[in-house]
Amino acid sequence: MFSDSKRPPTVEPTLMIGDVDRSFDFTLVNNFICLTYPYPIKLRKSPTKVETKVSYFYQYPTFADARLALRRLNGLRIPGMSSDFQLDMNFTKQCEEVCAHLTVNDVHLSRCEVMRILFRFPSVLGLAQYNFDLFNGTTPRTTCFVRFGDKEECMEAVRELNQMPIENSHIHMTLSTRYLDKLRGYVMEREAKKQEVGVPQFHNIYSKRRVNICQYNEMVMSASEEFFEDMESSRWSPVAYQTNVHKGDYVRQMTLHSFDYDF
Known part of the structure; x- marks a missing residue:
């Protein structure tokens, strides 16, 4: 054993x-x-x-x-x-894996919440070296490595989620440097083929960008019409009276809902 x-x-x-x-x-x-x-x-x-x-x-x-x-x-x-x-x-550890590194400053996301953000990618295998700490003793920071079973999907996750606003911060996601050499040939071949049809070049590191609360709310509202309709239709249900809703919990659920994707 x-x-x-x-x-x-x-x-x-x-x-x-x-x-x-x-x-x-x-x-x-x-x-x-x-x-x-x-x-x-x-x-x-x-x-x-x-x-x-x-x-x-x-x-x-x-x-x-x-x-x-x-x-x-x-x-x-x-x-x-x-x-x-x-x-x-x-x-469990698979023979073929690649990793991306995910960081979110100013927000404490649990392991399960990070996974919920990533479930839109079917080949995600789990998290490694998850850590939450107070950067410089004051700033919350969530960091982890995200394991993927598919190279293409790992790159698509980086392309899609990097710089994505989340509450009062944003996601910073890159290919793990541990896998850059392993992926370099694959990336070059992939990009050469896609450049021929005008697909934007893949970059694994982007400059950081912040959004204000109005910009974030606009993004959430534009992607959450169905959620608000469901909430409105159930507002008089017993659940509304039996549940103590805290503002922080409500904001977090709204945030995670904006990442949900049904296959």
């Missing part, structure tokens, strides 16, 4: 929950995952390099099933458990 840190790359449609205390009871988690379609066909547990930690693995019949399960399960709360717990799942 391999420890999590030594597990070799695979081509396997398997999701994982990693680095959990050995004493943690997975019963409710496993029951919830196994009763949610698409259903895993195999479960296994493995120790990590830290003796007090374990990882759980959930193998699915196909990659399509695993991707759908990731989109449906990630960020959900487990019935019967404290609301502090959310499912945080990733694909």
Whole structure:
């Protein structure tokens, strides 16, 4: 049995929950995952390099099933458990991966919120080295590496999301420097073909840009008509009376909704 840190790359449609205390009871988690379609066909547990930690693995019949399960399960709360717990799942390490680096200053995004922004890209495998800190002791900053199973889609994510406004900040996203040499030949070939038909050249680093609140609101409003219609139609439902809505939570949900995309 391999420890999590030594597990070799695979081509396997398997999701994982990693680095959990050995004493943690997975019963409710496993029951919830196994009763949610698409259903895993195999479960296994493995120790990590830290003796007090374990990882759980959930193998699915196909990659399509695993991707759908990731989109449906990630960020959900487990019935019967404290609301502090959310499912945080990733694909296991794959033989073919590329990474992008994502940074958002002035905003604290949880791992699940970052993944929700990225679910529009089917080949996203998960996050690596996620970190939230106070830059210079005062400025919130969210950073992480985003794993992709497809080179083209990784580049499209960088092209689409870099400089994208988010609340009072913006997303800064580049190809990970670790993969630049690996991708250089691919990028040159890709660009040479696309330049012939006038496709703009790909750049992995852009200058930073800020937007004011009016510009941001205009972008959200233009992309959220359906959301507002749904909210208006349900404004008198019991949910409106039973839920304590905080301004910060409302803004965050509005922000994440603007990134949602249905395939």
